[in-house]
Amino acid sequence: MSGPRVVWITGASSGIGAALAREMAANGWQVAASGRNRERLDALCADAPDAIHAFVLDVTDGAANNETVAAIEQQLGPIDLAVFNAGIGSQFSVTRFDAADVQDRMAVNYGGAVNGIGAVLPGMLERGAGQIALTASVAGFRGLPGGAPYSASKAAMIALAEGLKLDLDRHGIAVSVITPGFVRTPMTEKNRFPMPFMVDADDAARRIRRGLAAKRFEITFPRRLSYILKLLQRLPYALYFPIIRRVARL
Numbered sequence: 001m002s003g004p005r006v007v008w009i010t011g012a013s014s015g016i017g018a019a020l021a022r023e024m025a026a027n028g029w030q031v032a033a034s035g036r037n038r039e040r041l042d043a044l045c046a047d048a049p050d051a052i053h054a055f056v057l058d059v060t061d062g063a064a065n066n067e068t069v070a071a072i073e074q075q076l077g078p079i080d081l082a083v084f085n086a087g088i089g090s091q092f093s094v095t096r097f098d099a100a101d102v103q104d105r106m107a108v109n110y111g112g113a114v115n116g117i118g119a120v121l122p123g124m125l126e127r128g129a130g131q132i133a134l135t136a137s138v139a140g141f142r143g144l145p146g147g148a149p150y151s152a153s154k155a156a157m158i159a160l161a162e163g164l165k166l167d168l169d170r171h172g173i174a175v176s177v178i179t180p181g182f183v184r185t186p187m188t189e190k191n192r193f194p195m196p197f198m199v200d201a202d203d204a205a206r207r208i209r210r211g212l213a214a215k216r217f218e219i220t221f222p223r224r225l226s227y228i229l230k231l232l233q234r235l236p237y238a239l240y241f242p243i244i245r246r247v248a249r250l
């Protein structure tokens, strides 16, 4: 008989990732939780010591991703589900455009997911089974004021997920893209602008777990914000720019 299923979650030391780790553990999964901060990971593991296990990792380090996957699979068994959730936020000032800082968003959010996929995919392909999920954002649906680098990194993740789904379906590997609106976490704590329809991290984690269990390609919430942004996504520039200028008072 096969043992409990194994999920690897990056960015699990805080916010949505930590809530998802607890949610998956409560639903019978063995959870490999990654992040850079050892103390916060240890605190998370203390919530469910038999189910959540810390694997310290900086997702921008390609070789370290490979080593982490090898360590997880040796300790817990083959990874059934990998959730690439590590990310850095959206604070950005165009008048202090710092190329390195802009590149960082891409290196962590998109590059981190790519490194993780590179590490976990060979095993999944060999087994002909597995599931991969990328935490993007509704901010990836369109370029947004004050968040161009973040939107760019999340748009790249959405496009990556769409293409991978088409390629991996026939290999028995499911792909999902998670596009949350505002979730109450340390990332959004810093924001000084209105965040409509915000949800708690535990609520987000429940929605993500259910979407993953159903192997839905797109897991997006809260619906109200997501649908508004999807509508904006479909507008021609002649309408999109004036609407956003008015809403953002630019």
Ligand SMILES: NC(=O)c1ccc[n+]([C@@H]2O[C@H](COP(=O)([O-])OP(=O)(O)OC[C@H]3O[C@@H](n4cnc5c(N)ncnc54)[C@H](OP(=O)(O)O)[C@@H]3O)[C@@H](O)[C@H]2O)c1
Binding pocket: 010, 011, 012, 013, 014, 015, 016, 017, 034, 035, 036, 037, 038, 040, 057, 058, 059, 060, 085, 086, 087, 088, 089, 108, 109, 112, 135, 136, 137, 138, 179, 180, 181, 182, 183, 184, 185, 186, 187, 188
């Ligand atoms: N909160 C929202 O409203 C919202 C909305 C849409 C999408 N998202 C996305 O959801 C994901 C989680 O965000 P959150 O709100 O939960 O933010 P958070 O509380 O700030 O958590 C971010 C996580 O990413 C990890 N991380 C950052 N850089 C890393 C690196 N180089 N290597 C490894 N881990 C790294 C952090 O861990 P360490 O610091 O320990 O490394 C932390 O665990 C992100 O991808 C974010 O873009 C959030």
